[in-house]
Amino acid sequence: MVQGVIFDLDGVICSTDEFHYLAWKALADKEGIPFDRETNNLLRGVSRMASLEIILRKATRSYSEEEKASLADYKNELYRGYLKQMTPADLDPNVLKTLHTLKEKGVRIAIGSSSKNTKTILTNLGIIDVFDAIADGNDIHHSKPDPEVFLVAAKKLGLEPSSCIVVEDAFAGIEAAKRGGFVAAAIGDAIKDPDADYVLSTLSDVLSIALA
Ligand code: BG6
Ligand code: MG
Numbered sequence: 001m002v003q004g005v006i007f008d009l010d011g012v013i014c015s016t017d018e019f020h021y022l023a024w025k026a027l028a029d030k031e032g033i034p035f036d037r038e039t040n041n042l043l044r045g046v047s048r049m050a051s052l053e054i055i056l057r058k059a060t061r062s063y064s065e066e067e068k069a070s071l072a073d074y075k076n077e078l079y080r081g082y083l084k085q086m087t088p089a090d091l092d093p094n095v096l097k098t099l100h101t102l103k104e105k106g107v108r109i110a111i112g113s114s115s116k117n118t119k120t121i122l123t124n125l126g127i128i129d130v131f132d133a134i135a136d137g138n139d140i141h142h143s144k145p146d147p148e149v150f151l152v153a154a155k156k157l158g159l160e161p162s163s164c165i166v167v168e169d170a171f172a173g174i175e176a177a178k179r180g181g182f183v184a185a186a187i188g189d190a191i192k193d194p195d196a197d198y199v200l201s202t203l204s205d206v207l208s209i210a211l212a
Contacts, residue, residue, distance in 0.1 A: 002183070002210045004164040005102055006153045009113035009121060009136075011044060011169035011188050012203070013095055016121055019082035024055060027075045033059045041189050045170030047114050047143035048072050076117075083117060088126035098204045099130050107210050108132045112153040112166065114143040133157045144172040147180030154182075165198075167206055185209060 011017035021040045028035030035055060043051040052072050056063055063071070102109050110133040111118060118136035122128040133156035140148045147161075154161050166177035169188035174196050177184035185206055186196035198209055 004108040004157045004159045006110045006112040006166045008168045023075045023078040045144035045172035086124040091125045108157045110153040112150045145175035147176045150180045
């Protein structure tokens with residue numbers, strides 16, 4: 001029986017994945033590094049520094065650790081500029097309805113995100129108090145595809161991984177969920193991942209799985 005649902009944030013609860021793309025694209029253009037949507041999909045679920053390393057694979061010169069730290073800060077400042085414009089109006093009403101329905105039925109809900117900006121986003125969307133637990137980039141040493149963030153979320157919920165569904169838009173997130181012993185439900189880019197247990201065309205599809 002499903003007792004909990006752990007949601008990834010960027011690209012699952014909200015469209016901040018697009019802001020990540022725009023910020024990385026601006027950085028890549030500034031540095032003259034090729035960057036497209038396909039490369040961007042490799043960054044889903046991956047930490048900020050690991051994302052930068054993936055982008056720099058296409059650079060024609062090497063970067064010092066100091067330069068990398070400054071590029072990551074530059075990207076984060078651009079990204080946080082987009083986050084500042086977010087309000088509760090940016091939350092899809094179907095997402096909110098899905099979260100409330102799960103809670104009404106006694107299913108516990110959590111966020112499991114690699115992002116260190118998680119709490120800013122949830123606050124701006126007005127849903128920080130809706131979740132029973134939040135595990136984010138500040139709680140972990142290893143980002144997805146390591147299962148750590150989902151294991152932390154399950155522990156905070158007081159639930160076993162096998163009784164929780166993870167909802168993810170990242171291949172790295174589906175791998176993390178499976179490695180952690182969770183049921184993996186894919187949405188967005190991750191629906192192409194053959195390792196997903198379920199495919200969701202919209203977030204509310206998780207209700208029929210969780211409440212079955
Ligand atoms: C994940 C995103 O949720 O968070 C990644 O899918 C991002 O693209 C990662 O790199 C880290 O985010 P932040 O906000 O800490 O830079
Ligand atoms: Mg995501």
